[in-house]
Amino acid sequence: MRILYVLQSFPKLSETFIMNEIVELIKLGNEITILAKEKEENIFHKKVAKYNLLNKTIYSPVYKFNKGRYKLLIFIIKLLFDFVLHPFRTALRFKLLISSQKNMWYAIDSYFSIEKVFGMKFDLIQTGFSTSHIIDNAYLLSRILNVPFVLMFRAYELYRKSDLKKLNKRINIVKHASSVVTISYYNRDYIKTKFNIRNIPVVHDSIDVNLFKPMKNKNTKRIISIGRFVDQKGFSYLVKACNILDKRDIDFELVFIGIGPNKKKCEKLVKEYKLSNVFFKDSLPSDKVKLELGKSSIFVLPCVVTKNGNRDILANVLKEAMAMEIPIITSDICGVDELVEHEISGLLVPPKDPEAIANAIEKLLKHPELRKKMGAAGHKKIIKDFNIKKEVKKLEKILQMAINSK
Numbered sequence: 001m002r003i004l005y006v007l008q009s010f011p012k013l014s015e016t017f018i019m020n021e022i023v024e025l026i027k028l029g030n031e032i033t034i035l036a037k038e039k040e041e042n043i044f045h046k047k048v049a050k051y052n053l054l055n056k057t058i059y060s061p062v063y064k065f066n067k068g069r070y071k072l073l074i075f076i077i078k079l080l081f082d083f084v085l086h087p088f089r090t091a092l093r094f095k096l097l098i099s100s101q102k103n104m105w106y107a108i109d110s111y112f113s114i115e116k117v118f119g120m121k122f123d124l125i126q127t128g129f130s131t132s133h134i135i136d137n138a139y140l141l142s143r144i145l146n147v148p149f150v151l152m153f154r155a156y157e158l159y160r161k162s163d164l165k166k167l168n169k170r171i172n173i174v175k176h177a178s179s180v181v182t183i184s185y186y187n188r189d190y191i192k193t194k195f196n197i198r199n200i201p202v203v204h205d206s207i208d209v210n211l212f213k214p215m216k217n218k219n220t221k222r223i224i225s226i227g228r229f230v231d232q233k234g235f236s237y238l239v240k241a242c243n244i245l246d247k248r249d250i251d252f253e254l255v256f257i258g259i260g261p262n263k264k265k266c267e268k269l270v271k272e273y274k275l276s277n278v279f280f281k282d283s284l285p286s287d288k289v290k291l292e293l294g295k296s297s298i299f300v301l302p303c304v305v306t307k308n309g310n311r312d313i314l315a316n317v318l319k320e321a322m323a324m325e326i327p328i329i330t331s332d333i334c335g336v337d338e339l340v341e342h343e344i345s346g347l348l349v350p351p352k353d354p355e356a357i358a359n360a361i362e363k364l365l366k367h368p369e370l371r372k373k374m375g376a377a378g379h380k381k382i383i384k385d386f387n388i389k390k391e392v393k394k395l396e397k398i399l400q401m402a403i404n405s406k
Contacts (some may be wrong), residue, residue, distance in 0.1 A: 001030045001031070001396075001399060001400065001403065002030075002031045002033075002121060002122045002123045002124075002175070003025065003030055003031065003032050003033070003122065003123065003124050003126050003399065004033050004035060004044030004117060004120075004122040004124070004125045004126070004141065004145075005022060005032055005033065005034045005035065005126050005127075005128060006035050006125060006126070006127045006128065006134055006137055006138050006141070007034060007035070007036045007037075007127075007128040007129070007130075007134070008036065008037055008038070008129065008131065008133070008134065009036050009037060009038045009039060010034050010036040010039065010053075010057055010128075011039070011045065011048050011053065011054075012046050013044075013283045013284075013285065014227075014283070015128075016045060016207075016227055016286055016316060016335040017205040017206070017207075017316050018128045019045055019047055019048065019053070020047075020206070020208055020363075020388050021128075021205075021206065021388070021392055021395070022034065022048050022051075022053065023051050023053075023239045024388055024389060024392035025392060025395070025396065026051055028392065028393070028396055030396070031367070032056055033056055033057075033058065033117070033120065033122070034053065034057040034058065035057075035060070035113075035114065035116070035117055035137075035264050036057055036058070036059055036060070037059070037060050037113060037133075038059065038060075039057075039059060044285070045285045045286050045287075046285065046286070046287060047286075050342070051223045054352070057088070058116050058117060058382065060113045060114070060116065064299060064371060071094050071105075071108065071358055072108070075108045078111070078112075078115070079094065079111075079310050082118075083256075085386070086311040087264055089118075090158070093143070096140060096143050096144060099353065110131075110136060110137060110140060113133075113137055113142055114137050114140065114144075117141070117145075118144065120145075120146075120301065121145075121391060122145060122147050123147060123383060123403050124146070124147055124148055124150065124178075124402055124403050125138050125141055125142055125145070125147060125150070125151065126147040126149070126150050126151050126153050126399060127149070127150070127271055128152060128393045129152065129153075129154055129156075129157050130151040130152060130154075130174075131152050131157045131158050131163065131166075132157075132163065132165075132166035132167060132170060135151065135167075135170050135173055135174065136170070136173070138151065138177075139176065139330055142176075145219045147368075147403075147406070148177075148178035148402045148403060148405070148406045149177055149178060149402075150177060150178055150179045150180075150181060150182070150398065150399060150402050151174060151177045151179075151180050152181050152182070152183075152203075153180065153181070153182045153183075153187060153191065153334045153342055154182070154183050154205070154313065155183075155187075155310075155311065155312060155313040156310055156311075158187060158190065158191070159305075159310060159311050160308050160309050160310050161309050162308065164309065164327055167195075171195055174195070174197065175197065178401075178402035178405060178406070179201065179398050179399075179401070179402050180197055180200050181200065181201050181202075181203055181314060181398060182200055182201075182202060182203075183202065183203065183204055183205045183314065184202060184204065184313050184314050184335055184338055185335060185338055186313060186334055186335025187202075187322075187335075188200045188202055188336065201394070201398055202259070202387060203391050203392075203394050203395045203398070204314070204386050204391050205316055205386075205391075206312065206319065206386040206387055206388040206390070206392075207316060207323055207382065207386060207388055208286075208385075208388050209323055209382060209383055209387050209388070211286060211287075211290060212290055212293070212319075212320045212323035212324050213323070213324065214323075214324050214325040214375075214379065215290075215293075215294030215324060217295075218294070218295060218296060218297045218326075219253075219295050219296065219297060220297050220365075220368065221251055221252050221253055221297070221365065222252075222254075222255065222295055222296045222297055222298075223252055223254045223255070223296065223297070223298045223299075223300055223361060224254070224255050224257070224292060224293060224295075224296035224298070224299055224300075224321075224326075225238055225254065225255070225256050225257070225299070225300050225301060226256075226257045226258055226292075226293075226299075226301075226317040226320075227257075227258050227290065227301060227315065227317055228258050228259065228260040228283075229256075229258055229259060229261060229262040229263035229265075229266060230260050230261065230262060230310075231304070231306040231310065232303060232304060232305070232306050232310045232311050232312055233262075233263065233301065233302070233303060233304075233312070234301075234302035234303050234304040234331065234351065234352065235256065235262065235266050235302070236262070236266055236269060237263065237302045237304070237351075237352055237353070237354050237357060238254070238300055238302050238354075238357060239266055239269045239270055239275070239278065240269070240271070240354035241300075241302075241354040241355070241357035241358040241361065242254055242270075242273070242275055242277075242278055242358075243273040243275065243354075244354055244358035245357060245358050245362060246273070246275055246277075247362060248358075248362070250361075250362055250365060252361070252364075252365060253277040253278070253279070254277065254278045254279070254300075255279050255280075255281065255292065256278070256279070256280045256281065257281045257282070257283065257284060257289065257292060258281075258282070258283055259282050259283050263280065266280075267280060277375070289317075289320065290320070290364070291326070293320060293321055293324050293326060294324060296321075296326060297326065297327075297352075297364075297365075297371060298321075298326065298327060298329065298361060298364050298365070298371070299317070299318070299321035299326045299327070299328050299329070299333075300328075300330070300357065300361065301315060301317060301318060301328075301329075301330045302330065302331055302349070302352075303315070303331045303333060303334070303336075303351065303359055304331065304351045304352055305333060305334070305351070311333070311334050312334065312337070313332075313334055313335070314334075314339045316337060318330060318336075318340065319339065319382055319386045321378075322339075322340075322345060322346075322375075322378030322379060322381060322382045323376075323378075323379060323382040323383075323386075324379075325372075325375035325376055325378065326375055326376075326378070327345070327346050327347070327364055327371050327374035327375050327378065328345060328346030328347070328378060329346060329347045329349060329357065329360045329361060329364070330346065330348065330349070331348070331349060331350070331351040332348035332349060332350060332351070333351050336348065339381070339385075339386070341377070343374075344374065344377050345374050345375075345377040345378035345381055346374055346378060347360040347363070347374075359377060371389070374377075
């Protein structure tokens with residue numbers, strides 16, 4: 001299959017699951033072209049180079065102005081140039097563009113975002129996320145290129161209030177998709193109820209189980225937490241839990257790995273509590289994340305649902321830790337029991353509850369056999385239900401069906 005993969009940005013360290021999905025599709029013999037609006041980072045996972053993904057990526061031009069005569073002039077020149085080369089196709093594209101956008105400036109932005117792939121041939125368009133901008137572009141490209149499109153819904157594009165309003169305005173477009181796919185049964189039930197869309201296949205965001213393997217010589221006192229420092233991760237509650245453990249004279253150390261707007265707030269909290277055993281590291285590529293996990297005995301991710309509705313859905317860092325036989329402590333929200341079984345592969349605690357987090361950590365620190373048992377159960381769960389090879393084969397079948405049903 002020749003697949004056009006539509007994304008906001010690529011590559012991103014925090015979106016390893018996107019890269020893994022694309023790599024597995026390539027391994028299965030599919031031809032992938034990535035259309036992205038921007039490249040946000042200069043640190044990449046090794047697979048980006050190994051599979052030549054940057055050369056498979058087409059970046060849309062980014063203009064520093066939102067409106068104005070200069071932008072309009074560039075658009076007119078580009079449109080006239082395309083019209084001279086391909087008058088009929090350009091006229092059709094322009095008509096579709098204007099009819100699908102709410103004003104001229106949105107139409108211009110869409111044209112700049114997608115025009116680089118107009119002359120290319122694809123069998124299908126697949127989205128990595130389904131934000132309003134990506135839905136618009138996937139639908140427009142589908143009509144221009146006369147190929148089916150498949151929408152993938154993950155997390156933030158479904159639950160943030162601002163995104164939800166935009167999505168509600170595009171439900172008719174969503175229902176034009178050949179398939180709507182999502183990453184969890186929790187999401188599937190939400191989409192069914194909220195938007196009255198049926199037959200939603202679930203393809204879990206999964207991990208490379210050949211990379212994240214159990215390692216020996218763990219530090220039995222070392223706790224680790226990985227993710228972006230944003231509200232839905234709930235990292236401040238973990239710092240507060242550490243303060244409780246410190247007051248109980250529990251011997252431990254905690255390592256945070258990640259970057260984000262709330263990092264300084266957490267660092268300040270650590271200083272206020274005088275926690276000399278809590279450390280911070282910046283974001284790392286997969287191979288280095290694996291090494292950090294390999295040193296650790298407990299993984300904690302105290303997720304919350306934020307005021308604007310943002311939330312994590314089956315975070316991939318949980319899967320990476322479980323694959324390495326590390327027991328999990330995380331919040332009992334958003335269908336997480338699809339991944340972590342309470343007191344089987346980890347401990348589920350109420351959100352925003354530092355005392356419960358502290359109690360769970362203390363329990364695992366004091367019971368090494370329980371850690372070992374939960375770690376083994378988590379590893380089996382990942383091999384069975386969150387193996388990237390199995391899940392991408394499911395996705396490939398869905399994409400092939402979309403092409404065949406056209």
